[in-house]
Amino acid sequence: MRPSLPKVASIIRHLLCDDRLAITAETEFEALLGWDDMDLVRVVVEVECLFNLEFGLTEIDRLRTVGDLLQSAVSKQALAAA
């Protein structure tokens, strides 16, 4: 399964229990209502599980927007396939 914006957005909506959350690639994690630092770790672990990837904490550091996470997941998957 390839990582895509709808899938990542769906993970975030599911984790935060908010089906109406508007999410684009430019959405900054810290701008989401009630966001906590550790919520990003939850999102990443869910992405890891769904797409069979693994992120390090220093990689998570660089993720500011949903687009950053998506791009990183796509690159990791491509690297694993190569």
Place this chain on the structure above:
Amino acid sequence: MAFSGFPFLLVFLPLALCSFAVFASRGEARAKSCLIALSVLFYSMGTGACLPLLLLSVAGNYWLVRQMYGSARAAWWAGWGVAVNLAVLAWFKYLIPNPVPPLGLSFFTFTQIGCLLHHASGDIEPPRARDYVMFAAFFPGLTAGPILNPGEMLPQLARDGDWRMTSDRLAIGIGFFIIGLLTKTILADPLAGVVASGFADPSHLTFFSAWRAACSYSLQLYFDFSGYTDMAIGLAWMFGLRFPDNFDQPYRATSVIDYWRRWHMSLTRFLMMNVHAPLTMAVLRWRRGHGLSVGNAAQKTVTGFAGMIAGPVVLTMALISLWHGAAWTFLLFGALHTVFLLVNHLWRLHRLPALPPVSGMALTYFCILVASVVFRASDLSNAGSLLAGMAGWHGLETASLNRHAFMEIVWLAGLYAIVWAAPTTRQIMQGEPASRLAWRPI
């Protein structure tokens, strides 16, 4: 040797600036050697008997960092290194009778543990010896922090050129240093008398006196620590290095979670990066591996909340308690903050309506004030007694509200105005807000 004392201001600092100006103009190696010699001199003048411990710690940790590079067992080396560092810290801080811990032991130990963990993958090239010694023992941060992050500091130290003393760096550094010096000497130090007498025997303190002692301590602690940090940041600037921020208007926090992002940020970041985040990640991966959800709904269950939120928070706060020492008051301080944080997380998780900012700030500050009374008290009995006084159990004593007391209230109100309304030192000096230093490394 305190930064605000005459020996430092009149002898050490001029000597350091003059010698650095001379040696820095002759190249990078001499600039760094000069700063290392100054750091050894600074530490020797403070507590010469502990110098061998510092040198041994720096040498041992640097040997480990070099061993780890390219090794298949890098994580194993890092684990042993962390264990030995913590054992040394525990020995001097908690285990030997009547301990007077070596100056700065906690700071240079944690800074080096951070470096070991930074290199634990085995694929990051170790710093050069001079750079490492500077990282671990550079005198501005040696005794009271901030705790340095290897990801931020080692690249600064590794630069080959640009070590000359410049007027820009000197001006910014002196600005930071003077603001820190004034904060400590004019705002913090005069409160010491009221605090000492109030906490010495709180059993007789009436309502007004108890609040005066508690508020004075809260302000003294902030001005003293933030002033000292500003002086350390200023000193580092003078020698061309940028230290991380340690405070970002913490008493303006509108929640306890927010407070811990603003108070002693370098320690909080260290613990978030090396304890809280890895532990949370391990718990989340374990849950997903066992088919359990990590969503908000799961976090609202008792087991989900305990594993994903409470466990990492309890462990992190326990370490913060231990950081300050082995005393019941520190343990209760940590326990109180743990409860505050967990309530805050439950509030956030259940999307309860946020308080208006002023109410949130007042409630947060009240929680912090209560915990700080416990932190400062000599024992739990004194802490309870002072808190009872604040609740009015020892009487109100309105008759003592004379002109002197009125002036004290006005002075404290002025200090609170500075705490709540004044910009940070970084905003004053550089026109930029304090970097929030979330748990993420740079």
